[in-house]
Amino acid sequence: MTDVADALALLKRGTHEILLEDELVKKLESGRKLRIKAGFDPTAPDLHLGHSVLLTKMRQFQELGHQVVFLIGDFTGRIGDPTGKNVTRKPLTEEEVKANAETYKEQVFKVLDPALTEVRFNAEWMSQLSAADMIELAAQSTVARMLERDDFEKRYTANQSISIHEFLYPLVQGYDSVALEADVELGGTDQKFNLLMGRELQKHFGQAPQVVMTMPLLEGLDGVQKMSKSLGNYVGVDDTPGVMFNKLVSMPDSLMWRYFELLSLKSNEDIDAIRQSIESGANPRDIKMELARELIGRYHGDEAAANAHKSAGNQLAEGELPEDLPEVEVIFEGEQAPIAAVLNRSGLANNSAQAKDMLGNGRVKVDGHVVARDHMLATGRSYVIQAGKKRYARVILG
């Protein structure tokens, strides 16, 4: 019983909601190796630490001996948006799905234990399903129930069109839980409705309903908005060790607890001990460096983590890192902006001659990488730019 209580405390850490906690306790008490499902879109993964909140929780289940099912939704991905209205949901080819799946695996196995991970594709069972089976699934929910889902309700009220097939996708996701005989499904808070559909369909097919666990969105480095590449407040899983280090160590002190809670594999006891060390006068910057080492170690190995502070930038040695990187916003027309113009207009260079000069001498770094004179930056996101030894800023390109 103490084991189960400890396990539950770990699993609840950072978790937004568990439905139903009683059922989770019973499943943990059963001593069975549970099947923990989480589904991912097969669109090109462009992962950052925000995406690893789920993976971290999955890994905690693995530490407790349970089996993770990493599900790639290739069936719906290959259908895309059949109305053709949503250009961001173009149908993917089989090759694209495969390539994206490989990228996924490469990244997720930096968090997950391959020995306790099953990678599955839902086309495996969905492509066997007939129209009649789909109709039977559809009979298990009602129009009113679907329109309770937040986004559907908003669109319906605002007279924005909802295609009928959009009502079928939650049913497909729910049926995946039936096919996988999931004991637990993890997802973001925005997935709650779809996760609950899995419970309904499992009951219809005579299975014990899965426990639903929703995880919150991770705040970005600003501590306010959700982590997002387009907001520029992210740590990418393929950021270099130095860039990761700079970003993580420069976050507000108060934010680090959230990152420990949602991203660290340390035990609750270890985290409590760290809190106590701060109360006893430890330097928060040291604690952030410890967090950075854990996360950098995960993506780049322990050696890179130990040396990350050295590669964090020639001039930004450990201890000299700015608490708050200056932020500059520069507006450009069009989708791209030349680096020389960005340096000039952001004030990182005094004039365009100086900008070209620094670029020519390889003294300009964007997100930790030296860039050439003709480098172009995409607008609509932000960059950490260093120009020469002393000048650096987070530049937001509007």
Added chain:
Amino acid sequence: MTDVADALALLKRGTHEILLEDELVKKLESGRKLRIKAGFDPTAPDLHLGHSVLLTKMRQFQELGHQVVFLIGDFTGRIGDPTGKNVTRKPLTEEEVKANAETYKEQVFKVLDPALTEVRFNAEWMSQLSAADMIELAAQSTVARMLERDDFEKRYTANQSISIHEFLYPLVQGYDSVALEADVELGGTDQKFNLLMGRELQKHFGQAPQVVMTMPLLEGLDGVQKMSKSLGNYVGVDDTPGVMFNKLVSMPDSLMWRYFELLSLKSNEDIDAIRQSIESGANPRDIKMELARELIGRYHGDEAAANAHKSAGNQLAEGELPEDLPEVEVIFEGEQAPIAAVLNRSGLANNSAQAKDMLGNGRVKVDGHVVARDHMLATGRSYVIQAGKKRYARVILG
């Protein structure tokens, strides 16, 4: 062009709505043999003249040389109502569907020309359709569009549950038109929404959209309510020639034009000529007898039609038929009532001794057939009962 104008005038006779008439004209002008679709449920057919309104219009298309597709919706019939809530939509077995289809064929070929009729079952293509195909179909309509359908709108507003699969059935019906490459689809006015779905899906699949023709419901013999077995105002297609004769000749004079319009295969010119004969003083009863002969001939052959007035009842010779049959309602508990009790309680016998007496002497006829002493009548419908020479009534068993 005159041919097309004549054809159009015949096809428009009695028709509630044509969408779009221009398109129908073009299809008629093309000189092609058009494909005329009408769909029927595979539930046990209990046909009356009301059901033959569609068949009559289909036959008119055949007279013009076009091909009729008599579609039996066995795919949806075999799924039934997967929620299990609707007991009247129990899934049918393959054997039940086959047996019902045979009954259908037997009856419909009394109206349709077999040489120009194709009997099809939609499981032929629907059982080949995958869940992914179903999702593609579902993408072709929206929730708002579905909720425009009268019955859905009412149920949604009244907070009555609508299962998602109910949104899929109109799409299945629409896809049938694609599979059959229908040029025209006929249906009742309540089918308009579903028929229009066929147009949408045909366009999506690169076909010219079908013309939609809706036919009104036939008024029953009372001339007010729609013809219905449970209302007792019907002429069954398996009524005997005598019963058909009695029922048709006793309808109100004003109603006969509606029956000519919707049930007769006479040309518009012939019907105009009949109208003129009435204006010139012909006896409406003679015209009703002419109508009765056409319809009885269709179901029982010309000889039976010529002699129907003789079998219409011993005591009800031609010319003695009551304009209005007395109507009596008797309420029974349970699903069946003994004939003796019915005679007694309806006043057709003075007491139960007399009832048994008349039954014993073979002097009681129900819908034209002599019945025995232990005969049971199903409740919830009506019967024309004759007891002895002079007593007759339409008895409604509640």
